[in-house]
Amino acid sequence: MSQFSYKDGVLHAEGTSLSAIAEQFGTPTYVYSKAALLNNFAAYSDACLGRDALVCYAMKANSNLAILDLLARQGAGFDIVSGGELLRVLAAGGDAGKVIFSGVGKSVAEMRLALSHDILCFNVESIPELHRLNEVAGAMGKKARISLRVNPNVDPKTHPYIATGLKASKFGVAFDDALATYRAAAQLPHLDVVGIDCHIGSQLLDDAPLLEALDRLIELIDQLGAEGIELHHLDIGGGIGINYGVAGEAAPVPVGDYLARLFAKIDAWRAARHDGKAIKVIFEPGRSIVGDTGVLLTRVEFLKHGEEKNFCIVDAAMNDMARPALYQAWMDMQPVVQSGAEAAVYDVVGPICESGDWLARDRPLAITAGDLLVMHTAGAYGMTMASNYNTRGRAAEVIVDGTVPHLVRQRENPADLYALESIIK
Ligand code: LLP
Numbered sequence: 001m002s003q004f005s006y007k008d009g010v011l012h013a014e015g016t017s018l019s020a021i022a023e024q025f026g027t028p029t030y031v032y033s034k035a036a037l038l039n040n041f042a043a044y045s046d047a048c049l050g051r052d053a054l055v056c057y058a059m060k061a062n063s064n065l066a067i068l069d070l071l072a073r074q075g076a077g078f079d080i081v082s083g084g085e086l087l088r089v090l091a092a093g094g095d096a097g098k099v100i101f102s103g104v105g106k107s108v109a110e111m112r113l114a115l116s117h118d119i120l121c122f123n124v125e126s127i128p129e130l131h132r133l134n135e136v137a138g139a140m141g142k143k144a145r146i147s148l149r150v151n152p153n154v155d156p157k158t159h160p161y162i163a164t165g166l167k168a169s170k171f172g173v174a175f176d177d178a179l180a181t182y183r184a185a186a187q188l189p190h191l192d193v194v195g196i197d198c199h200i201g202s203q204l205l206d207d208a209p210l211l212e213a214l215d216r217l218i219e220l221i222d223q224l225g226a227e228g229i230e231l232h233h234l235d236i237g238g239g240i241g242i243n244y245g246v247a248g249e250a251a252p253v254p255v256g257d258y259l260a261r262l263f264a265k266i267d268a269w270r271a272a273r274h275d276g277k278a279i280k281v282i283f284e285p286g287r288s289i290v291g292d293t294g295v296l297l298t299r300v301e302f303l304k305h306g307e308e309k310n311f312c313i314v315d316a317a318m319n320d321m322a323r324p325a326l327y328q329a330w331m332d333m334q335p336v337v338q339s340g341a342e343a344a345v346y347d348v349v350g351p352i353c354e355s356g357d358w359l360a361r362d363r364p365l366a367i368t369a370g371d372l373l374v375m376h377t378a379g380a381y382g383m384t385m386a387s388n389y390n391t392r393g394r395a396a397e398v399i400v401d402g403t404v405p406h407l408v409r410q411r412e413n414p415a416d417l418y419a420l421e422s423i424i425k
Contacts, residue, residue: 317350
């Protein structure tokens with residue numbers, strides 16, 4: 001059930017009207033529902049109940065400290081891709097022992113930081129990275145727990161920019177090189193080979209490609225076991241999609257159904273091995289945890305009637321929400337106050353000096369200047385991909401808990417944006 005619905009003609013987040021939020025905090029503002037966040041996490045944790053499993057939220061989707069804190073309190077671990085993200089986990093009170101570190105370009109400083117906090121595992125993506133990590137760990141007198149990110153070469157059937165497990169992708173170790181890479185890793189004295197991982201892409205509506213990737217990982221784990229390299233965990237990555245409301249698009253597979261099928265496969269495989277050993281399962285979901293928990297609330301500045309198109313110029317822009325400009329993403333827009341007026345068709349655009357600065361195209365909207373609009377399903381890859389282009393301060397962020405809105409990030413002021421700059425004396 002969506003936590004964003006109309007009550008008496010006004011769109012609400014849980015029990016709080018978005019008009020009241022705009023009044024109190026201004027626009028543009030990201031507004032999240034706490035209940036939606038907890039429900040989405042529960043879909044994973046309920047399906048994992050009684051199993052040796054860990055949900056490592058991929059915080060690149062939304063890394064606000066309040067969101068990390070709420071998830072950490074539910075037992076979440078975190079999938080990080082930078083030293084900065086690790087510092088955020090720690091600042092939010094998260095447990096470094098439940099952190100996995102993904103990414104193709106980890107620096108020496110990032111490796112040191114992560115080792116000094118004894119993170120759960122490094123997801124290593126290349127042979128040079130194995131050597132660098134081995135050296136860094138050795139110099140610190142430590143052993144780094146590692147997993148290899150294997151590229152299972154499965155087509156996730158998603159947007160090419162967010163497909164990551166194909167042969168042409170920069171990510172992971174090629175499936176055919178995986179065994180040799182594991183053998184090399186097992187020889188390095190300061191590495192402890194503990195797992196295997198993959199991540200084939202994002203916004204997957206069907207779980208078939210994920211289950212196919214699982215089959216490929218299982219094949220490798222068995223081959224490694226036969227060589228005496230016993231893995232303790234299997235990390236299937238993230239990727240489950242959400243419903244953006246795109247006309248004609250299939251509904252995404254429910255998380256519970258996907259996990260049930262995945263665990264059934266794993267149980268059948270382990271039972272057939274007859275060694276009685278379990279394997280820990282790790283997930284790295286991002287979008288399916290936060291995507292539908294948030295909207296971007298914006299105000300209409302002007303309506304402009306061009307020769308060929310009508311433009312609805314709003315105070316949010318591509319710097320606040322880059323997904324349409326980057327991926328031609330379709331995201332639903334609705335007025336906060338429903339009116340009986342007739343709708344006209346608009347392109348919803350921001351004030352930035354780029355033709356690529358659009359949020360939505362050809363949308364029928366019944367609006368006038370000064371009205372509020374929301375862009376739905378903006379909780380994932382919205383604020384985390386925001387920039388300061390045109391010296392625009394990033395939006396405020398609010399989490400609604402029932403009838404209480406909590407400001408969890410203040411709006412940036414222009415002075416914040418140039419505070420680190422200086423002129424040449
Ligand atoms: N693990 C790894 C290693 C990843 O690269 C990603 C996302 C995830 C987990 C989380 O995937 P999710 O569950 O969110 O699908 N900015 C794009 C999405 C980029 C995804 C990058 N990797 C967008 O706005 O659609």
